[in-house]
Structures are given as C-alpha cells and as structure tokens.
Amino acid sequence: MDLDELSEEDRLLKEEVHRFAEEVIRPASVELDKMPPEDRIKPDSPYFKVMEQMKKLGYHKMLLPEDKGGLGLSPLQVCIMFEELAWGSLGFATALGVDMIPFSCAALFGSEELYEEVVVPWLEDDKGKYHGCWCVTEPSHGSDYELCLRDENADKYGKPDITAEKVGDEWVISGQKSAWVSSAPVATHGGVHVPLKGAKRLTDAMFCIVPLDEEHGVRKGKPSDMLGMRDDPQGELFFDNVRIPEHYVVVAPGPFYGIFCDQLVCLTSVGMGCFGVGLARAAFEEALNYARQRVQGGEPLIKHKNIKLHLYEMFEKIETARYYVRKVAEHVLTKILVQGTNDASPRHAKTAQIYGKKIAYEVAHEALQIFGASGLSKEFLIEKLFRDARCIIIEDFTLEVLGLEVAADIVDNYEKDYYDVSQIMRLYEES
C-alpha cells in the first residue's frame, strides 16, 4: 500500500521494476555474494548480465531530464525505482547509482563537446559497454572529503593521495583512490575528485571525467573482499600520469567546486535514502514471512507479542523513512534537475540519507533477531541483507560524519530559508 497517489504510469513502473528486482537482480546478487571477489568481475559473471539488462531497459537514464537524453521521470518515480532496485539488491542499486554519477554530472554541468563525446555513447549503450564510478575517497582520506568542505581548519587534513596538474592544454593526474570505490574494478569511466598539485587543502580540487583503462595510465587493484555489498565490486584505482583534455573537467577548481560537492551529495543522499528504505523493506518482508511460518512455543512467531511489537517498529521506521525521503527527493530533484538552480538544502538531503541508512540497519538487525539462529545461517537471505545493512551505514560517508555536517548546518543556518554558501565561500576566499 502506497500513501502517495500513484498514477497508472507510476504503478506500472513500480510493478515492472519490482518484477525485474525479484526475478533478475536478487538471484544474481545472491549468486555473486557467494563468489570469490576475483570471479565476480570475470566476463561471464552474473554482474555483467544484470548490468546489460539494466542498460537495455534504460534504467541508467532515470535521473536525467528528457532534454539531456534521460527518461524525464518525476521525483516520485525516481524514488520508486531506487526503492525497488535496492529491495532486490543494495549492491546493484549502488552499481547503477555510481554508474550515473560521472555521466549525469557531465550531462548537467559539462560542455557540449563532452556531452557528445562521452555522454551520448553512454546514453545509447544497451550492452553494458560503459560503466561509471564515483571516485572520491583515498587511502588517507575517507569521509575527509565531506568534512573538509565547511571546516575552518580545512588545511589540517593533510596531503591528498592524488593530484592534478595543468600541462599545456591537458591535465595530468597521478596518485591513488581508495579500495572502497564502488564498481571501480568494472568501470570504464570515473567521475574523479582531484585536488590540484601543491594545493593546501583537499577542497582546492576539481571534478573530472577519466577513462579508466591502462591505455590512459589507469591501473585497477584487486577487487576487495568486503563484509557485504559483495554484489557491487569495489577496488583501488592507480593513476599514473593520466592525461585528460581540458573539456573533461566538469567542475573547475574554485568556489563552485564546493557548491557542486554540496549539491552532488544532495543528489546521492536521495539515492541512499531510497536505498535504505528498499533494503529495510526487504529485511522486513523476510522477517514477516518467516514469523508467519516459524512455530515456537507451540504457535507461529506472529502470535508472540514481542514479535508483533518488533514488526510494528520495523513498519513504523520504513513508512516514516519512505515519505520523508520522497519529500526531500521532490525538493532536491526539482532544484537540481528541473529548475537547475542547484540550491537544494544539504541538511535536509543528508538527513534523508542518514535516516534511510539508519533505519535500514535497525530493521535488518531486528529482522535477523526474529530469525534467531537461522538468521546467522547463509541459507537465509536475511544473513546477506544484514551484512549489506551494516555496510550502508558506512557507504557514502559514515552516519557520524553526515550527522556532524547536518548539525553544523543547523547551528549556523537553521533560521535561513535558503541554501547558504557563505561558509564555503569563506574557505575559498582565504585560500
């Protein structure tokens, strides 16, 4: 039951994506979860089969407006899709999310030349030939990239592990991104955050598109063996004098880089919030079904009051998260994709991300408890969902870091009914 009034189109979209998540995504994600990391990225891996099908269905175009070659979905439709995909698998939802980041940013903020050269082939791809990833974190800098944006002592974060330098008409990039870049081992293009050579701060950086192949000087590390989200390969990227033309720089160094980072996190927060809701719902439904069948103390678990209460609490969390995330999505997607004013509220967007992620972990935790010892067994899906839920509260910046950022925004800007960039501006004025 959906409290939003769904149009016929919304309902059909929900049914179609749910069917795909149930019949294609979830079985592949379970299979991938059991495979060794190196097998997950082999050409015959189920990963590529699913990605190819998602491209065929045009799912990668879901965020972009029609005039940029996208599906032109409403904010509600975007939320519906993200929730259903994450219900099927957090890993595949994330893989699709990070695939969109470099290309969608290039479409929204890049030059016409870059759009024709890089975005159009990606939009037209129905074979899974192109795959993007979002390269933010470095071995020495995890959530630092989020924290440093408003920190008055932004130069305390130390040197970046990767830098870019302008040489003639090109930019030369050297260094490393961390082992937890989602989809890096399988990606063809990265949306890369790179500080400038000699810069004092991580924020003296740019965002650019980098083809991720050896021909360009990019080497990929081994796929990481992670606790969860094993259906989205993660790994390091090494950049050795990688040369990119000027027009591959989507966001130039300067104050607008700070604003861009803020707004990009608003967009990713919508995705993460929906992913949290989808994952929580998956865990909840597993627990509800199990509780209906499993007999303990002579009667089904659902007859036990403590189990009933658990189910209620899970339901309450999922429902409140879904509608808050949808409200924020409407605000963020309207500001960034429809109006193009890029003044979405970071504190609201990050709260949607935090809340969605938090309840995903809490619901998965409670759901597993209902399973008892069975929940610890790999025989049951809840075991995988719980591991994924443990990952989501770290993925895309930790809950703590996001919470601190929201708190700082509240302390400084609570009374303002607009997006205030004065803290970011101060940082750039000083440098």
Place this chain on the structure above:
Amino acid sequence: MAVVFPSADWMEELKKVVNSDEQYKKAAANWEGDFLCIVELDEDALKDFSNPKILAGFLSMIDTVPKEKREKYKGTPAGDFLEKGLGVSLDADLSSLNAEELAKKIAELKIGDFKGASLDMWLDFWHGELRNVEVAPPGERRDAKFKLIGPYANFKLLVTGKSDAITLVVGGKLKLQGDLSYMMRNMAAVKRFTDLMGSIPLES
C-alpha cells in the same frame, strides 16, 4: 526579432525580453545588484568580426558610449584595437562607418597584439527589472556587485543558448566575481535571466 550579437540592437532586445517576462519579474522581485560582463576579445571574436554585419554590430555598441566618455578607451587594449587595429577614430560616428571595408582589415590583425582588449557591458538589475544595459568604457563600473569575465567564444555559448551561465561558471569557462552567497540565494532569478539571454534569436 533576430538581431546580431554583439550589437546595440541586441542590448535593446535583451532589455525588452527581460522586462516583459513575468517569470523573471517574480523570481527577481528581491534582487538588487548590477553586473559587469567583461567579454575578452579572442580569436573567435576576430573571426566573427570579419563578417561585416557582426563588425557593424560591435561598432554600434561602442557607438552608444557618449563621445565625452570615449576618451577612456585611449591607450587601452580595447582602444588600440579600435584605433590602431581597425583604424577608426573614437570621435567618429561609429555606426555610419563602412563595415565592409573595415572587416577586410580583420584578416591582418593578430589578437595577441591587443591582449586585454574587452567589450564591457554593464547591466543594472533592480527588483525584477533590467533598468539599463550599457557599454562600459574601460575602467568604468568596476564596482559592480558582480563581474562575469571570460573570452568572447564562451560568452557566445551563453548568448546563443548553447550553454547556460551555471554550466559555464561551474566548468570554469566564465569567471564570476562577487557575493556568491547572495547569488546562490537568488539562483532562480539568475537562471531565468540567462535563459532569456540565450533565447534571443540571433542573425548569423
């Protein structure tokens, strides 16, 4: 009506388009602040100016500067471009010059000889109205609340509607100086204005 960019007609058309737009009026109802656009002349400008129609348009813009103020061009790169490059007198009635003949001289010019030459436009926005658009002689209107600076080729992307101001500024193609906090609070107005600017039909 299709007009040439740059030209005095284009400035007039811009005023007309903006001031007749209800959406802009609403979005910019609280906006207070002027803009100085510094359009740096580049290879692309020279190429365009070899078209007599466009050169005539450019001269018609400079011609809107009152003669007593044209002194300010003397000895500046923009003044050198006009006087030494095109061989025109700043005291002349620039709109009546033979653009066909002047355009022939463009092929012999090198933009490097006029480094720093720019066409500066001052736009005075006030509470939903574009009160004035005028050419600013060198050194004038430098205290504008905002400055938008960049090469002619990139400004052309903006006025032809091929790109928008946000994309050009974010990508570093145009440089924006001023109170960005204020601007971000009024992005709907900025976005609408630049969309209107890009919507003016241009003669090629």
